[in-house]
Every structure is written in structure tokens, then in C-alpha cells.
Amino acid sequence: MIDYPKLFSVRLEYSKRLLKLSFKQQSLIDQDDYSGLLDVLGQKQRLFGQLDQYTRQLPKLWEKWRSERDLLSADQREACEQILQESEEILAKLLKNEDTSTQCMVDRRNRTNHQIQSLNQGERVGEAYRDSLAPVTHRHLNIDQ
Numbered sequence: 001m002i003d004y005p006k007l008f009s010v011r012l013e014y015s016k017r018l019l020k021l022s023f024k025q026q027s028l029i030d031q032d033d034y035s036g037l038l039d040v041l042g043q044k045q046r047l048f049g050q051l052d053q054y055t056r057q058l059p060k061l062w063e064k065w066r067s068e069r070d071l072l073s074a075d076q077r078e079a080c081e082q083i084l085q086e087s088e089e090i091l092a093k094l095l096k097n098e099d100t101s102t103q104c105m106v107d108r109r110n111r112t113n114h115q116i117q118s119l120n121q122g123e124r125v126g127e128a129y130r131d132s133l134a135p136v137t138h139r140h141l142n143i144d145q
Contacts, residue, residue: 001068001069002058002061002064002065004065004068004069004072004076005076005079005080007058007061008080008083008084008087009083010053010054011054011087012083012086012087012090013055014047014050014051015087015090015091015094016090017043017047018047018048018094019090019093019094019097021040021044021047021096022044022094022101024040024096025037025040025041025044025099025101026100026101026104027099028040029101029104029108030104031103062069065080099107105116107136
């Protein structure tokens, strides 16, 4: 039989580490620290890889849990359900924070695009009027004069 309390505790720890990294990610976004952000994203990616590898070792975990949980002692079952509840709460916080981070990055991207478009339009306007505002003698260089 699978050691469910241990297994669920490990998954809970992964969730806590992901949440901690997610909060760090949001802080780095707020500080415009994109090199630090890349580091945190790399850490998160490695953590997801570890979690995925851990999960692959026990295929159909939730089906086994449903069929075997009644075979556990009441204390073990209660401990597992408490761990799972805490994991759900942490994952909900994680999802909310990830949505906030994503929206923040989208807003920053849109602001940057708008600023770039404004600069491009200003440059084109300047080019359009530059030659027409210059005196006729200054429009072209004539070395023979």
C-alpha cells in the first residue's frame, strides 16, 4: 500500500515552494528585475519537472486513493484529508497569484507597446516636417556655393 500521508506531504511541500516562488516572482515583476525573474522562472520550471517526475512514478494516484482510503486507519485518513485540504488552499493562492502576475506582465507589455507606438508616430511627424521647416538653402549641401 502507498504511504499516502508521506506522499501527500511531499506534494504539499512542492506546493508551498511553488507559492513562495510565485510571490517572489510577483515582487520581481513589481521591481522590474527581469534577470531575477528569469532565475525564479527557471527554479519554478525545475520544481514542476521534479513534481511531474514524482507524479509519474504513481500513475492513477487519485483512483488508488479513492479505492484505498477506507483501508487506512481513521487517524491516517484524517491526516491525509487535512494535508489535501491545505494543499488545495495553497494551490488556490498559487493560481490567484499567477493570474495576478500574468495580468501585471500583460499590462506592462501593453503600456510598453503604446509608448513605442507613440514614439514611432512622433518620429514620423518630425521627419515629415523637418525638411519643410528648414530654409531652402539648408535642405541640400551645395559645395560649389
